[in-house]
Structures are given as C-alpha cells and as structure tokens.
Amino acid sequence: MDWTLEVVVVPVSDVDRAKHFYAEQLGFTVDHDTAFGEDTRVVQLTPPGSACSIVMGRGIAKGEPGSLKGVQLVVSDLEKARAQLLERGVEAGEIVRMNDMDGGSFVFFDDPDGNSWAVQEIKARAAGGERK
Known part of the structure; x- marks a missing residue:
C-alpha cells in the first residue's frame, strides 16, 4: 500500500501576505482559496x-x-533555482555544499513569518533518476 504525502500545513499570521509570497515570489500554483464563514479560510498552493x-x-x-x-x-539545478528566488525578491542564502555527492547541495530561505525551507539539488531527478 502506498502512503503518499499530499499536504503540509504552513502556519502563518497573515494569509494574504503568505499567499502572495508563495504564489508570486516562489511561483507556487494557487489551487484554491476558499472561505467558510468569517472564521475559516483555506488556501492551497502547489x-x-x-x-x-x-x-x-x-x-x-x-x-x-x-x-x-x-x-x-x-x-x-540549484544555481538556477537560487537565481530565480533572488529575482523574485526572496532572501535566499548562499549555496551550501555539504559534500560532492548528488543531493549534497542546499539553499535555505524563510517565508515572511519565519517558516524555514531548504532547496536541495538532486541532478539525477532531471535525468529521470529514481527516488531512493
């Protein structure tokens, strides 16, 4: 049986500001933005x-x-990804190379609330490589 990870909940203080960051600056697709009364709003991005x-x-x-x-x-392509983040106004750190193995390079950034993200380079994925 497959157990797929479908959604990660990101806690934010300002939904509109966060939606702008993830959609406009990171380039995530807005799947839906739905309100259920005044107290509940769900924004899903991919x-x-x-x-x-x-x-x-x-x-x-x-x-x-x-x-x-x-x-x-x-x-x-981590260099291309970092350049894209910087062009979109995201404060991305320098590339960190932990080792020479594929998967050993990262860039880190935070969203406006301080939620921390890592971007990992795995070149084998571009060539149709399998997940291990």
Missing part, C-alpha cells in the same frame, strides 16, 4: 512539478506562525 501541496489559512492550523522548519523542495 509547487511546480510537485505532488504535494501546502495549505495555510485561518481556523485550520494550531501551529505558531514561523514554527515550520526543515521542509525541503528538490530541484535539478
């Missing part, structure tokens, strides 16, 4: 090429804004 989405909103998450740490996005 990174390009990803099977897993993020959800944020009002009345859906009990986490403290900025408490999400260590979620990783994977790209095949």
Whole structure:
C-alpha cells in the first residue's frame, strides 16, 4: 500500500501576505482559496512539478506562525533555482555544499513569518533518476 504525502500545513499570521509570497515570489500554483464563514479560510498552493501541496489559512492550523522548519523542495539545478528566488525578491542564502555527492547541495530561505525551507539539488531527478 502506498502512503503518499499530499499536504503540509504552513502556519502563518497573515494569509494574504503568505499567499502572495508563495504564489508570486516562489511561483507556487494557487489551487484554491476558499472561505467558510468569517472564521475559516483555506488556501492551497502547489509547487511546480510537485505532488504535494501546502495549505495555510485561518481556523485550520494550531501551529505558531514561523514554527515550520526543515521542509525541503528538490530541484535539478540549484544555481538556477537560487537565481530565480533572488529575482523574485526572496532572501535566499548562499549555496551550501555539504559534500560532492548528488543531493549534497542546499539553499535555505524563510517565508515572511519565519517558516524555514531548504532547496536541495538532486541532478539525477532531471535525468529521470529514481527516488531512493
């Protein structure tokens, strides 16, 4: 039986500001933005090429804004990805090379609430490589 990860809840303080950051600056697709009365709003966004989405909103998450740490996005070209982040106004750090193995290079950034993200380069994915 497959157990697929479909959604990660991102706790934010300002839903509109976060939606702008993830959609306009990171380039995530807005899947839906739905309000259920005044107290509940759900915004779902999906990174390009990803099977897993993020959800944020009002009345859906009990986490403290900025408490999400260590979620990783994977790209095949880290230099290109970092350049794209910088062009879109995201304060991305320098490329960190932990080792020479494929998968050993990262860029880190935070969203406006301080939720921390890592972008990992795995070149084998571009060549149709399998997940291990």
